[in-house]
Amino acid sequence: MALQFYNSLTRKKEEFTPLDPPRVGMYTCGPTVYNYAHIGNLRTFMFEDLLRRYLNYRGYVVRHVMNLTDVEDKIIRTCRETGESRESLTARYTQAFFEDLDALGIERAEAYPAATDHINDIVAAIKRLLEKGHAYEIDGSVYFRLSSFPDYGKLSHFDIAKLQSGASGRVDHDEYETDDVRDFALWKAYDEDDGDVYWETELGKGRPGWHIECSCMSMKYLGESFDIHCGGIDNLFPHHENEIAQSEAATGKPFVRYWLHSAHLLVENKKMSKSAGNFYTLRDLLKMGHDPLAIRWVLLATHYRQPSNFTFEALAAAGRSLQRIRDFRIRLSEVRQPDGDDLRDACETCETRFREALDDDLNISAALASVFEFIRQVNVQLDQFAVGRGGAERALALLDRLNAVTGVFAPPIAEEAPREVLDRVAARTEARRNRDFALADAIRDELAESGWLIEDTPDGPRVKRTD
């Protein structure tokens, strides 16, 4: 079966064929850097990470671009309220964003263009739309003329004529004095409330609208037509619909071939909100002492188009699943015997099932299941001393490849037990040899207290760090 993705544009699964294989251009809507990302945001970034990693695994050469929105209404409002400069605020939260990515093991994109570094490009793009009659200026602001783009609505499948403007109650109509209330801003004329956030350009004094930066920067870095565009489902309309309108009106070419959208994250089966007390940033969870890799697991393990339910019970379960994987790797690394099963068949079966699952629109749950079945099967053989060194190494190499895709099959962080711990372990071994089990158990308890777990194996005691 070929690699296929569900394309929001057609609402169907489609075989993935890049424009210029093996190269793949991929644009993902990034954060607005005015506060910390919450775990719902991070779920989307996690899905995009899986996508880029899997494309790499499949042999594609991925160019992934993620924008940083560093000028926008909420940023300006925050600056006005706190007195902090836009530059300082966005620099701070940009850094925090990258710290979060690192904590979760999310791979870096090839480029992170910031809107304010592309004001000239944005102005040029808007001028192009003005020249082509797709935009108009009123009182120093420039708006996109929806009526000039008949395809509007093809992504969201909204009937433009039936769009009830302001049905969400979030729009103050008085703010708009456009030809048509559905027209959206490309350039916003300066307003006193904007403080010192403005640029003097050919379009006048003002700042870019939100949607135009993504059209502008995605095409600048990936070309006027490119392969994949991702984001959270809530960005499908209007943001992505507007991107299509701006881009295709300007170029006359198809903008994006595959649109992939991730579903939202619920927390304890409820919408995450500060007032409900179930709103978490990554930092909140880390502060509570949770393992970032377990958080990665929880955010990753549900299919990206399914609403996912984040619970602390699931987080704890994820941690134990990871421990099972780490223990399995330890057992494999301890195999010394030269002869035995080479695990060729088991590894091939596992990897084939893993790949077939992810080929099917990134079915991560089925992919993970194939690995757990492999682990159980090989554990049986390890119990019987049936695996040879070559087989163990083959299995470890497989886990490394699967880890490159998922980031959850990494080896445990090796921590050498200090001298005094090893001395106590030796003392316990001696006590056991003398059948002084009371002493042996006391030593084991004492070591457990200090965070070192002893497991007796046929080859002697194994010492593991527990926290």
Added chain:
RNA sequence: GGCGGCAUAGCCAAAUGGUAAGGCAGAGGCCUGCAAAGCCUUGUAUUCCCGGUUCGAUUCCGGGUGCCGCCUCCA
């Protein structure tokens, strides 16, 4: 009002027109001096409810209930 998604065992979560993966937790067992790890067995899962199509539906269709998303700047 329009458009869309979801509802599977205690929890997380796949799949399928022929009575349902995987993980975690629980129970019993093997192993162990005892443990841990591992393995085996174990949850008759009324697959939200009510209809319909079908030899057969959890899977398709209709209705209902509940939750969630979008409807101009929220991943």
